[in-house]
Amino acid sequence: MPTDKNIELTISDGHASAPPKAAKKILDVAYDLFYRRGIRAIGVDEIVKRAGVTKPSLYRSFPSKDELAASYLRQYDLEYWERFDEAVAAHPGDPRAQIKAFLTRIGKRTQVADYRGCGMTNAAVEYPDHSHPARVVSEANKQELRRRLRAMAVEMGAQDPDTLGDGLLLLIEGAYISGQLFGLGGPAQAVSRNADLLIEASLKK
Amino acid sequence: MPTDKNIELTISDGHASAPPKAAKKILDVAYDLFYRRGIRAIGVDEIVKRAGVTKPSLYRSFPSKDELAASYLRQYDLEYWERFDEAVAAHPGDPRAQIKAFLTRIGKRTQVADYRGCGMTNAAVEYPDHSHPARVVSEANKQELRRRLRAMAVEMGAQDPDTLGDGLLLLIEGAYISGQLFGLGGPAQAVSRNADLLIEASLKK
DNA sequence: ATGTATACGTACCGATCGGTAACATTGTCA
DNA sequence: TGACAATGTTACCGATCGGTACGTATACAT
Numbered sequence: 001m002p003t004d005k006n007i008e009l010t011i012s013d014g015h016a017s018a019p020p021k022a023a024k025k026i027l028d029v030a031y032d033l034f035y036r037r038g039i040r041a042i043g044v045d046e047i048v049k050r051a052g053v054t055k056p057s058l059y060r061s062f063p064s065k066d067e068l069a070a071s072y073l074r075q076y077d078l079e080y081w082e083r084f085d086e087a088v089a090a091h092p093g094d095p096r097a098q099i100k101a102f103l104t105r106i107g108k109r110t111q112v113a114d115y116r117g118c119g120m121t122n123a124a125v126e127y128p129d130h131s132h133p134a135r136v137v138s139e140a141n142k143q144e145l146r147r148r149l150r151a152m153a154v155e156m157g158a159q160d161p162d163t164l165g166d167g168l169l170l171l172i173e174g175a176y177i178s179g180q181l182f183g184l185g186g187p188a189q190a191v192s193r194n195a196d197l198l199i200e201a202s203l204k205k
Numbered sequence: 206m207p208t209d210k211n212i213e214l215t216i217s218d219g220h221a222s223a224p225p226k227a228a229k230k231i232l233d234v235a236y237d238l239f240y241r242r243g244i245r246a247i248g249v250d251e252i253v254k255r256a257g258v259t260k261p262s263l264y265r266s267f268p269s270k271d272e273l274a275a276s277y278l279r280q281y282d283l284e285y286w287e288r289f290d291e292a293v294a295a296h297p298g299d300p301r302a303q304i305k306a307f308l309t310r311i312g313k314r315t316q317v318a319d320y321r322g323c324g325m326t327n328a329a330v331e332y333p334d335h336s337h338p339a340r341v342v343s344e345a346n347k348q349e350l351r352r353r354l355r356a357m358a359v360e361m362g363a364q365d366p367d368t369l370g371d372g373l374l375l376l377i378e379g380a381y382i383s384g385q386l387f388g389l390g391g392p393a394q395a396v397s398r399n400a401d402l403l404i405e406a407s408l409k410k
Numbered sequence: 411a412t413g414t415a416t417a418c419g420t421a422c423c424g425a426t427c428g429g430t431a432a433c434a435t436t437g438t439c440a
Numbered sequence: 441t442g443a444c445a446a447t448g449t450t451a452c453c454g455a456t457c458g459g460t461a462c463g464t465a466t467a468c469a470t
Contacts, residue, residue: 021417022417022418036333037333038245038330038331038332038333040243040245040246040331041245041331043456043457043458044457044458044459045456045457045458053418053419054418054419054420055419055458055459055460056417056418056419056420056459056460056461057417057418057419058459059458059459059460060417060418064458064459065457065458065459114333116333117330121330121382121386122330124382124385124386125243125322125326125327125330125331125382125385126243126245126246126330126331127243128241128242128243128319128321128385138386139386139387142383142386142387143387146387146392162395163395163398163399164399165392166391166392166394166395166399167376167392167395167398167399167402167403169379169383169392170375170376170379170380170383170392170393170395170396170399171372171375171376171379172379173378173379173382173383173386174374174375174376174377174378174379174382175375176382177326177329177330177378177379177381177382178347178374178375178378180329180330180333181326181329181343181344181347181378182344182347182348182351186371187351187370187371187372187374187375188375189371190367190368190371190372190375191375193368193372194368194369194371194372194375194403197372197403197406197407198372198399198402198403198406200406201402201403201405201406202402226446226447227446227447227448248426248427248428249427249428249429250426250427250428258447258448259447259448259449259450260428260429260430261429261430261431261447261448261449262446262447262448263429264428264429264430265446265447269428269429270427270428270429
């Protein structure tokens with residue numbers, strides 16, 4: 001869900017002036033529609049209609065639909081790391097518990113009807129072209145996720161931290177995808193358990 | 206890559222007559238374009254152009270673009286289980302080796318530039334609506350994958366076979382997705398190693 | 411009150427979307 | 441050669457796509 005924080009960081013780059021109010025409504029609506037139904041599936045007409053604004057307003061705040069999609073993902077990115085940091089902050093100095101908290105949360109999120117997975121992952125699937133503005137944001141987010149997981153694997157004292165970090169990433173991505181593929185009762189509910197088994201098997205003896 | 210086998214099973218349902226030749230060219234081209242660039246990203250005009258046929262020919266063989274996409278996935282499904290069964294047949298009676306062979310193959314496939322992941326997974330991301338013809342095929346394929354993996358986990362003598370089977374599925378889906386997200390050197394290359402660790406940790410002692 | 415800038419709306423653009431009607435042409439087998 | 445099925449040709453449909461030219465309203469400062 002979109003929040004109101006840091007909107008000005010994502011919609012209008014550069015100049016520090018306050019953004020038009022229409023831009024916030026547009027981004028909020030675009031966030032919701034892009035996430036739930038996909039970026040390619042949503043036209044700008046539907047966005048402006050649901051936002052109660054007009055098309056020129058959209059194009060005054062965003063240079064193109066592709067850039068609006070990138071802005072949506074930048075907002076998604078902010079909220080993603082907020083959730084991640086919450087799990088980390090809940091267990092200071094205990095990376096294994098941090099991971100477990102994050103994965104338990106993911107496992108729970110996937111167990112709702114019409115779960116739509118990770119907006120970053122979905123956007124990358126929709127736009128295979130690496131130069132697409134939305135994909136650039138998506139790839140950066142995933143690189144950062146990999147970096148953090150590998151760092152936590154080091155902290156945990158894994159025998160091969162890169163392998164464990166990557167294994168955790170695979171489980172996480174698998175949970176995002178299978179969550180939207182299987183719905184309730186799908187494999188994603190087992191992500192935390194499997195991660196725990198994998199971590200246990202990967203620690204130095 | 207599309208093969209020529211079993212085309213008649215996927216393009217025209219019901220009557221057992223040989224399919225028109227244009228239909229095969231159309232399906233081959235659609236297979237390639239849908240897989241590499243996405244279903245929503247490709248218009249029927251581009252398909253018929255690349256296939257060297259005309260639009261009416263497409264709509265004589267396929268009732269709609271959505272059904273053509275479903276036919277593409279049915280073909281994908283056939284080839285998917287061919288690859289799976291190859292890995293199984295290579296190690297009779299040894300499910301752990303079967304899994305390892307299948308995952309090693311996936312790990313290798315992901316390590317090429319512009320890898321595009323699993324066509325089934327991608328289609329599900331593109332079409333969140335569960336009633337979409339393409340998604341119906343995709344979900345059936347994934348259900349079958351889950352069934353097989355859980356059955357193999359039983360054969361392997363896992364303590365909790367459902368959890369292990371689901372864990373393997375998560376790793377596999379993670380490999381598909383991260384393969385296209387990270388490109389060369391990504392986490393997907395560690396899928397076989399992590400699966401092996403997970404299996405080892407999941408067996409009855 | 412009046413200028414000035416900024417935000418917004420009406421109406422429109424060409425291109426492309428998926429899909430079709432009507433008819434001409436081809437290849438094949440009897 | 442006749443007959444039939446498959447394909448091609450051309451032109452078209454309404455809807456939607458992303459995007460814009462241009463006029464209007466509103467706010468604020470002087």
